[in-house]
Structure formats: structure tokens, C-alpha cells
Amino acid sequence: MSQIHVTTKINGDTTEYLCDPEETLLDVLRDRLALTGAKEGCGTGDCGACSVTVDGRLVCSCLTLGAEADGCEIDTIEGMADGEKLHPLQQKFLEHAALQCGICTPGILVAAKSLLEKNPSPTEEEARYWLAGNLCRCTGYDKIIRAVMDAAEEMRRAS
Amino acid sequence: MIYEVPETVDSAVALLSGATGSARILAGGTDLLVQMKSGVVEPDLVVDIKRIDGMKSIAQEDGGWRIGAAVSGAEMGEHQALCAAWPGVVEAMELIGSTQVQGRATLAGNLCNASPAADSVPAMVAAGAVVRVAGPDGVRDIPVEEIPVKPGKTSLGKGEFVTSVFLPARPVNSGDAYLRFIPRTEMDIAVVGCGVSLTLDEAGTCTAARVGLGAVAATVLVVEDAAAALIGSKADDTALDKMAAAVSAACKPIDDKRGTVAFRTHVAGVLAKRAAKIALARAQG
Ligand SMILES: Cc1cc2nc3c(=O)[nH]c(=O)nc-3n(C[C@H](O)[C@H](O)[C@H](O)COP(=O)(O)OP(=O)(O)OC[C@H]3O[C@@H](n4cnc5c(N)ncnc54)[C@H](O)[C@@H]3O)c2cc1C
Ligand code: FES
Numbered sequence A: 001m002s003q004i005h006v007t008t009k010i011n012g013d014t015t016e017y018l019c020d021p022e023e024t025l026l027d028v029l030r031d032r033l034a035l036t037g038a039k040e041g042c043g044t045g046d047c048g049a050c051s052v053t054v055d056g057r058l059v060c061s062c063l064t065l066g067a068e069a070d071g072c073e074i075d076t077i078e079g080m081a082d083g084e085k086l087h088p089l090q091q092k093f094l095e096h097a098a099l100q101c102g103i104c105t106p107g108i109l110v111a112a113k114s115l116l117e118k119n120p121s122p123t124e125e126e127a128r129y130w131l132a133g134n135l136c137r138c139t140g141y142d143k144i145i146r147a148v149m150d151a152a153e154e155m156r157r158a159s
Numbered sequence B: 001m002i003y004e005v006p007e008t009v010d011s012a013v014a015l016l017s018g019a020t021g022s023a024r025i026l027a028g029g030t031d032l033l034v035q036m037k038s039g040v041v042e043p044d045l046v047v048d049i050k051r052i053d054g055m056k057s058i059a060q061e062d063g064g065w066r067i068g069a070a071v072s073g074a075e076m077g078e079h080q081a082l083c084a085a086w087p088g089v090v091e092a093m094e095l096i097g098s099t100q101v102q103g104r105a106t107l108a109g110n111l112c113n114a115s116p117a118a119d120s121v122p123a124m125v126a127a128g129a130v131v132r133v134a135g136p137d138g139v140r141d142i143p144v145e146e147i148p149v150k151p152g153k154t155s156l157g158k159g160e161f162v163t164s165v166f167l168p169a170r171p172v173n174s175g176d177a178y179l180r181f182i183p184r185t186e187m188d189i190a191v192v193g194c195g196v197s198l199t200l201d202e203a204g205t206c207t208a209a210r211v212g213l214g215a216v217a218a219t220v221l222v223v224e225d226a227a228a229a230l231i232g233s234k235a236d237d238t239a240l241d242k243m244a245a246a247v248s249a250a251c252k253p254i255d256d257k258r259g260t261v262a263f264r265t266h267v268a269g270v271l272a273k274r275a276a277k278i279a280l281a282r283a284q285g
């Protein structure tokens, strides 16, 4: 089986890889590029733990082929902090204790960032609907939503 | 498996026609990849249509809208003119999955996956959508309801695929709506889905109507008796009750853990009535 040569930009850096035709973007990120921030919860699009953006669009990397990413720009959780400086969402997740085991957290942060880029002042209901595809078994969601709303407010104030 | 990314419709058709084993189109992959992972389908060839010219466009044509086969639900929801013209089709598409699924899922994929519970399909049926199919013998336009033939199976022949969905021009005073029943508030499969589209004259009398019904038979249903109950009426309670009765009478559902025959049959009528009221309010502007 011949491998496919893919050229992408991941978190701003041009990245090339070879992948199998049926290999998912999630497997490429985790197993070939050692970007293990995106998690595999279900592998079927239900949990959102594998969330990344492709050309600015939030998607499940478990339901995207690695080969499809050729020529695309991909952003993952690894690109969220600016060096040592956490993104306001990351900071607020710590302050609000919006994570316990943490397996859902990278996907939720990526999804929440994508929400705030599209809509800097979401209502709580809008935030809950936007994040409905990100499952969390630990927190009960309330702290997550509070952290997102608080980060949104801080980002509005800063801009 | 071989993965191909053709740049023209003709080369996609050639790839599909020339395939010796099983071949699948890849649009958003939100059905296909799930099926491949579970081993339900094991294609020898996957043809990604997203880089073909025109597949990503939403364009006005003869007063209607042509939606390319690779346009995602998110892109439809962001297109204001499309939302204004066909709010029912867009709301049906937007019910599919999560934000992440919306980033990839397509109308044509929802249709060609041929699930009886596909949400956008009853809305497209109500809209009178016409699907453009390219294949070895050229291009043909066919009514949307002729695509699914049974669960998981379409009428498309070897080498054929859907290149776009056309939503026709809207007369003034028209409206459409789609509602589904699911046990949760998000991320679930329709137990019943109903799309209604109607047009009123100046006096508020319904001059045209179409009703599409999902998840209550092996394929989507076009309920002509329900449309007939609306046409010529003012869509008042008597007409709506008659329409709901026609909808319930058309149901041929299965019994499963998600809904009994009696429940689905009843809910179909209720949803049809509610959807008709929303379509009516939209038609009245
Ligand atoms: C978490 C989750 C939730 C979901 N929720 C819903 C829901 O609420 N309601 C609902 O209806 N669906 C739901 N789905 C199913 C799926 O998202 C939709 O059916 C979607 O519209 C499929 O579109 P796609 O572009 O991803 O299709 P793909 O997966 O790319 O394709 C689906 C099938 O159609 C074929 N195909 C695709 N495009 C064409 C074409 N242009 N011509 C010919 N054949 C084609 C493919 O070969 C494949 O067999 C859900 C899926 C997931 C993962
Ligand atoms: S791992 Fe992708 S949605 Fe669960």
C-alpha cells in the first residue's frame, strides 16, 4: 500500500508527513507527529475530544483523513498558549477548576476558542449549544461554561 | 484502499466508472469514516470531491439556489440569503450533529447515505429540491425523493455522483420549516422528522404545499394527501387537523427502542402541524 505525501501548516509551522490512505488526521497528529493533545475518546464523532480546526473550521480529527489535510492549515491545542503564556481560556479553566481528569479539556478549549473567534459575546445558551459535541464525564459542564463565559468577558475587555 | 482527489467532475466520474472494487465518494466523511472504522464499508477506492471546481459554492440560479455537493452545514448556516430563502432546509441541515460535525457534513452526503432518519431530506423534499447527478452518460437532474431507494441504498448507478442540490425559486409569500422529535435536545437521531413548504396568495389562501416525512418508513415520504389538505385552505385549524391526519395515515414506521409505531404515527401528525404553522408564519412574513 503506497503512502500519501501531505504538506500542511500545523500551528503555523509547515509540516510534511507520509500517511496511509485510511489513516485519520487524529492518528497522524498523535502517532506520527507526537502532537498528543487531541485525544481519542470515541473515534466516531460523538465526544469532541479530538477537536482541531482545519482552515479555521472546527472539526473532529477522528472523522477526517490525514490525506485530506494536504494544503490546509491545522490548529491544535498545542498552538494555543503563546510560549509560557496561557491563553485566557486556559487560564480561566485553571481558575474555575473546569477540569478533573482532563481528557476532554484540549478538545473543549479548541472548540471554545473557535466559538469566541466567531462570536466574542455568546450567551450561556449559545456557548452550551456550541459545545454540545464535547462530552465531559467528570465536571458536569457547569464549571466549563463558567470558565468560557469568564474568558469571553476578559477577552472582550482586553480588546 | 486508494484515496483520490480529482479536480474535475469528469475525472471523478472516470475514477468511479473505472473502479474494479467498491468505490465511495468522500464529502464530509461524517458517515463514511464512521462506517469505514466499524467495518460496515471497506471501500477499495475513496474519491474526495471537495477539490472539484464548484463543489464548495452556493450560487443563485434562475431565482433559486444551487448548493455544491461539498458545502458544509456550517457554510449553509452562515449564508444569509440562503437562510432567508429556505430557512426550513437550512434549519434541518443545522440540526445534524455538533458544531464539529457541522464543519464537515453536507446535504448531498446526508441524502446519499440514505438513512431513513436523515434530517435534511424531508426538508429538501418539501422544498421540491432537484438533485444534479453526473455520470458516464452525462448529467441528469432528478427530484430529491428519487435518490434513496431503501435504507443505505440510492438509485445512483455505477460511476454516478451528486454534484449539487438545487432549491427552486421561491414565489412571494412562501415559507418552509422542519421539525424533528428526538429524546434529547441535541446530538440524536430523529424518531420522526417533518418538513413543510407552502405558498399563499394575496388573500392568504394556500396555493401550493409540499410535505416531506422522515424516519417513519424505509425511505423519505412525499405526503401528497397532506399537501392537498392545505392547498385551497387558509391553513386554519380544520385544514391543519386534516393535514395531520393525512400525515399519520402515511406513516409505516418500525417499532424500536427509540419509538413505538403508535408513538411515531401520532408524533408525525403533531410535528407536521407545528411545522406547518411555522412555515405559515414565515410565508406571512
Ligand atoms: C456525531 C454525529 C451526529 C450526527 N447527527 C446526525 C443527525 O442529527 N441527523 C442526521 O441526519 N445525520 C446525522 N449524522 C450523520 C451525518 O453527519 C450526516 O448524514 C451528514 O450529512 C453526512 O454528510 P457527509 O458529507 O459527512 O457524508 P459522507 O460521510 O462524506 O458520505 C455519506 C455517504 O454518502 C455518499 N456520498 C457523499 N456525498 C456524495 C455525493 N455527492 N454523491 C454520491 N454519494 C455521496 C458517501 O459515499 C457515503 O456513502 C451524524 C453523524 C455524526 C458523526
Ligand atoms: S474521538 Fe473524535 S469525536 Fe470522539
Ligand code: FES
Pocket (backbone or CB within 6 Å): A098, A099, A100, A101, A102, A103, A104, A105, A135, A136, A137, A138, A139
Ligand atoms: S474532565 Fe474528565 S472528561 Fe472532562
